[in-house]
Amino acid sequence: MTRNTASASNVYFGLMSGTSMDGVDGIAVEFFPDKPPVVRGEAFEGFSAGLREALFALQQPGDNEIEREALAANALATRYMVCCHELLRGSGLSAADVRAIGVHGQTVRHRPDKGYTRQINNPALLAEMTQIDVVADFRSRDLAAGGQGAPLVPAFHATIFGVSNETRVVCNLGGISNITILGAQGHVRGFDCGPGNVFLDAWAQRHLGRPFDENGQFAARGQTHRPLLHALLEEPFFAQQPPKSTGRDLFSPAWLDARLASHPGISPEDVQATLTALTAVTVAREIERHAPESRAVYVCGGGARNPVLLKALQTALEESGASGVPVLTTEALGVPPQQVEPMAFAWLAQRCLARAPGNLPSVTGAAGERVLGAIYPR
Template identity: 75%
Template structure:
């Protein structure tokens, strides 16, 4: 039996939500898969969801498929210029599509579905370069191979159309956040803690959150990308489980100040970033004057960097925020959530609770994969998926390229 999302919660009950939905059937109603492999490059999250106009989406199954070390290493190597890039990217894309296909087959099995029951797979791909200021963004993928392996229509390359229209191509999830998490009575912030942190600001919208002109969203800075890098170096593990490494250290204020001395943090939105800026080389340059610091103190300070950079953006752009809802991998890090709540208090937002999207009926690890299933549905029905006020694009655009089964 599927899980119906967003059960009744305070300020976000079903009565409020149904006023934003049409009861007219959509040609694109049906079952979709969403696949998301993020900046952390540890694997792909998948979700099978049924969309029916006028009703909450129903999750039929979810799955996680990890990446082999060889694939992860190949993806990391493609973050920087190097020899034989075209062939290396093509081989990595084929290997990536194979992992996506495994995830799709896991979803088919778990939901007891035949491929013909699925309208489309929405797949983000793996970002290796993101340079919207130069007019391009690059997500490794082989959607043609994925369609061949699954016999399901594939929708991919969501970001390029927004960039072609002069936008950042990111973040793309705020329109989805508005539909899922908006409130008629209070301003909320949805904070994704993936490799990079980003926020969506959802102003109170009189019951029509999806259409609210004031919805904004943008990247804030590094999150797990630097925390994972440091944990790998000093723990030999891909991430700091439960934030325990950070909790064993203390925030070093001079280092935090040095980390915050980066023009991106003062840049006005729309803005987006990635490993092109926040990477191991950036971190090593910043750490060069702090070589004697205990590794645990560096980890604690990196957690504080994530928290402070988010809190500052909330103070600047959502001072009337009443709650922050966290999704993404960082939602499993209690120390990071605690640091964010403390940073909000110090920035003047005392009393603003920080919780995961579980509080709104959507498990944190569902959110991004669910968003790309939703974007695939929008593409199939030829409905715009971007918010120009968020990305800076010249207008609303249908996002994605379709690869038929």
């Protein structure tokens, strides 16, 4: 089958802009009932400094929030539209070939403890600009059913990675880290572990003037400051039992600065190394607690491109008693790390249109399976 003759009923776009807020990853994927999905194209569209600043500002209460959120949502929809056009161009598809766009939106608040989560977006505008059906707002239905509304990707992980006679862990190192435990008997669990790249990126921006620590080079110049690491690990969230999810509402610059204030004089390089260790240790501890029988850890998300972070995770696993458990990327399972999350939201869009459930109550804590998403026809 050539690219431009793919069936319209099977081709979906998935768009994911995560907690790192650097841009949107897009994928064009064709799903089949009896074989693995086929990627028709992928694209990345970065956010401007102004849009990133507007999104970061919406993380905290401020003046004129309704208008600022609406304008940011319009700007986001425009970036999503550009990403979709790049997917069309790169895949040789037309808008008529695409069944729907699954778009996560940009999380600016996540407070399941208060009964809400907020992913800003303007899916109606995106449908208008692309002339493709849009499926959005995936989290609120799970939340309405008493769940955390996150993480949602474990259901997809179970579908695409779950066939195995041994327990494996899929670890997403995005802005926030989360793991999916795919049990040998088909039981699936998953939850957020804590900060992934959120502090690594923020600290690199503060001290290097760059949006992220490329290849972990900044962290590699420092050493883990053990007293600071221990202080960071005292955060109660890390000891909570799942289901649990988190975001920048908790792991904010103010959270980090409050703890740094008790440990003055640490070099920026040592702070970056310590933050890298924090991400690695919190993930390793959750694997030790909830999946000690796991035989491998497969990493996706932006952190998969950070060899220093991957090495730190391997070390943390060994120190927790999981020696011999390799840290790999999802490339070893046939899906490049950067494709996993956008493909998950394409899959969730497909599930929504089929009126099939997209959540896992064992992960989110919802009262039952629910169809996720709201449909905006073209």
